[in-house]
Amino acid sequence: MDSSISTEKLDGAIAPHTAHAHEEDHAGNSMFGFIIFLLSESVIFLSFFAGYILVKTTTPNWLPEGVSGLEVSKPAINTIVLVSSSFVAYFAERALKKENLLVFRLLWLLTMAMGAYFLVGQAIEWSELEFGFSDGVFGGLFYLLTGFHGLHVFTGILLMGIMLFKSFVPGNYAGGHTGVDATSLFWHFVDVIWIILFILIYVWQ
């Protein structure tokens, strides 16, 4: 038993209202839970990356027959747009903290538009490719990785849409909002994943 701390000391240190605040900290719990959820999500992506590297380095016939490689320039522009959108999201979040709702909404909408641009760009790229999902292990991995990431981008846009909608409820967003912080974090996460993905798939061919 830890007897070094006396009862008096503790009783004095913890006032009843502290105990109350302790259990009411729902926003903090949500953010904490969301962060560990994202850490867990990153393990899924890491597993895909590890699988990609293992198969690429051990498979003799890596690309499907008749395919020489991937075109890099258009995805590179897409990458720049997506990465920039993370900064826009950051400034949107800051504007909200300064209670500047109008700037928040504009920048938030811009982030969504940049995300949508990325998704459309990827859809066009997919439609132009000469190999399919079931064409060898490369085809499968390419569509799986970009598709799974695309699903995350789509989810991010959807979440931002909900946050934007909720910002029109009066008083809802006074002095910041956990939902916006969490969505913004999610967006940065999706960006970082894309940078790794872009290097793995497009740069390291």
Added chain:
Amino acid sequence: MTNVPVEGIAIPDIAHPEPQNNWRKYFSFSTDHKVIGIQYLVTSFVFFLIGGLLSMVIRAELITPQADLIDRTLYNSMFTMHGTIMIFLWIFPSLVGLANYLVPLMIGARDMAFPRLNAAAFWMVPIFGILLMTSYFLPAGTAQAGWWSYPPVSTQNPTDSIITGEFVWILAVAISGVSSIMGAVNFVTTIVRMRAPGMTFFRMPAYVWTVFSAQIIQLAALPALTAGAIMLLFDAAAGTAFFNPDKGGNPVLFQHFFWFYSHPAVYVMVLPIFGVFSEIFPVYSRKPLFGYKVVAVSSLLITTVSVLVWVHHMYASNTPGWMRMLFMATTMLVAVPTGIKVFAWVATIWKGKLRLDTPMLFCLGALIMFVFAGITGVMLASVPIDIHVNNTYFVVGHFHYIVYGTITMGMFAAIYHWFPKMTGRMYYEGLGKLHFALAFIGVNLNFFPMHPLGLQGMLRRVSSYEPEYAFWNVVASIGAFLLGMSTIPFILNMVGAWVQGKPAPDNPWRAIGLEWLVSSPPPVENFEELPIVVSGPYGYGKSDPLVENAAALKEG
């Protein structure tokens, strides 16, 4: 109740009113962690019975060398479903149920951090179970590739329909994975952020430490299985070639994904049982847990090492020699933190004032079987022995000493120990002891013979075998039926006691811990006012009437 300092004093309970049984709440979408905990426990026990019946069929088939009871397809389905149900529908959910019930009470919280998420995670379990059972009605039957579902066996599809047993199996396991991640986020957040004032990490009961460690494994390793399952699903249903060597895929990649999770999953299953041992041994020995801090930290050590050992399941999968050596070393390293725990439990019991009630008997039995499983585990970690017994009954014997001998027996210990708290009634001690006796003899008769069978070379997953293996198979089958029968006194005990057992006092075992400070069963909000914790969790022996009495007698 006002802010109650937690000291090692057992307060005599005076009035124990008849507890009210409101059974309807267990069938509703409740967000109370205690209701959810019991929902988990009862649901998973129903699946335990189904999984157990399947194993009875398997052992009935194996009582004779010929495959004369069921055809081989059905036999494949039997062991696949038995393994899947026991792991994903019994062990995981029952442990989550116990933790759901206990963790908020033990750390002085009113509920879990995300009560609705908690309820949603529970309701996925019956959905998962029912989905899995529907595969019995599919034209090609259930999945047959074993609980590990290795490709290319699992991705072969002999039917025209893409809805095969395997397809349903992967979907069902994916739902279970989502439920587990939701649970893990909830547990980690609850433990990190919702502890009562004064409940520092090193004042948490060792059980909470083990749940915390186990849930970290879920967060760190389960996503790898999710990644593998997504790819397997596409291979089985969409013609991709992730694991198909004909089109450049790599079947061993799936084994990496699978074992990167499924090895640490063993610790997700066994760590909370270590926690149960750490709670029960001190109470029934009237001594503090020996080396509490070391025991607590050893859980985190097990967590760390557990994700570095998965390749020991793949020694026979064309793994390079250097990698085998590396993973042999890391695997054997697990024995260190585990050994620390065993030493601490033995030291806790040592010269204690032992009370051999049912929970203690189950814990002692489980500890003995865990030590045995640990020894065979070190044998299996060793490359030359593993290459010899790979895919034989030796492996089956080893892991059943863990999953039944240790985990399921430990689970029974926990259910008996906290039954009065959960229901407000006492279980019947005689029936409990009968359950223990039958189970302990049954486990050993059932699973010990598998070791000599494996050493002699009998393969697992076969429905017929050479006649020289007959003797040990007959013994194992008799043991299995005995083990099956042992469940009957348990059911009688639980149902009977819950309906009309003697009302339980708040603290029938005179245990220390926040959960024993509240009434039996606890009120909806757990604590009227959150307690302030002023000492560690195992103050037995100090101000403990039983021990003091004994000491006085000795001196006098």
